[in-house]
Amino acid sequence: MSNKLTILQPMRYWWLYFAISAIVIIPGIYSLVVWGLKPSIDFTGGSTIVWHTLIEESALRDIAKSNNITIRELSNLNDTYTLTTNPLTKDAYQQFKAKVIDAKELTYDTVGPSLGAELIQKTFAAVALAATLILLYIAYRFKSLKFGVSAILAMLHDSLVLLGIFSLLGHFRGVEVDTLFVTAVLTILSFSVHDTIVVYDRIRELKKKHGYLD
Numbered sequence: 001m002s003n004k005l006t007i008l009q010p011m012r013y014w015w016l017y018f019a020i021s022a023i024v025i026i027p028g029i030y031s032l033v034v035w036g037l038k039p040s041i042d043f044t045g046g047s048t049i050v051w052h053t054l055i056e057e058s059a060l061r062d063i064a065k066s067n068n069i070t071i072r073e074l075s076n077l078n079d080t081y082t083l084t085t086n087p088l089t090k091d092a093y094q095q096f097k098a099k100v101i102d103a104k105e106l107t108y109d110t111v112g113p114s115l116g117a118e119l120i121q122k123t124f125a126a127v128a129l130a131a132t133l134i135l136l137y138i139a140y141r142f143k144s145l146k147f148g149v150s151a152i153l154a155m156l157h158d159s160l161v162l163l164g165i166f167s168l169l170g171h172f173r174g175v176e177v178d179t180l181f182v183t184a185v186l187t188i189l190s191f192s193v194h195d196t197i198v199v200y201d202r203i204r205e206l207k208k209k210h211g212y213l214d
Helices: 010-034 057-066 090-098 113-141 145-173 179-210
Strands: 046-052 071-077 080-085 104-111
Touching: 010 145, 046 090, 057 071, 057 080, 090 104, 113 145, 113 179, 145 179
Parallel strands: none
Antiparallel strands: 046 080, 046 104, 071 080
16 A cells, blocks of 8 residues: 655646636626616615505506606516605605505615615725725734734735626626625625635644645
8 A cells, every 4th residue: 555645736726716816707797897786775875665566567656756756766566566756855755656556565765865875984994994904913913914904905816806797797687786785795705814824834743744845
């Protein structure tokens, strides 16, 4: 029985890993730069209305126009209308509803534009703070700033994959990003850092055992 140790050299194929990553990320970056993300009313501010009514769509649009209401999106499924409009006050909403024949309210929700702007600011602040703390922690824990910078780059890579995919979906399929998307991004960041730390710890262990690793 042979005791020969087989040494794997995965970094020999670094060009393949970079190529796969580029194929995934470059279209997403292009989409982000050209089209961006499609924000929901959580960020832009607005009202979401769901009514069950037998009124025709054209008549509903005319009523909205006569009340100076801008309909951003409108869909109809089995006489259930889902509308996204500019932010409506309670009085404006009631006046609008009163003119729609037999409108049965299923959902009505309003988010002010100031709340949306505040949410965006807090999101960027939270991500920036998290990235800074991660950089400092990993640099201290592994005694090298290089490890910390690499972790941030890995985190940025994983984030761009998610952001790029949703940018493409937003442009071609109308998929919007909301507060749950922010939660998803932060979750991706946390798993990315966790996996990076596990790999770093394994590298440090092998370096102690076998010396310098290529």
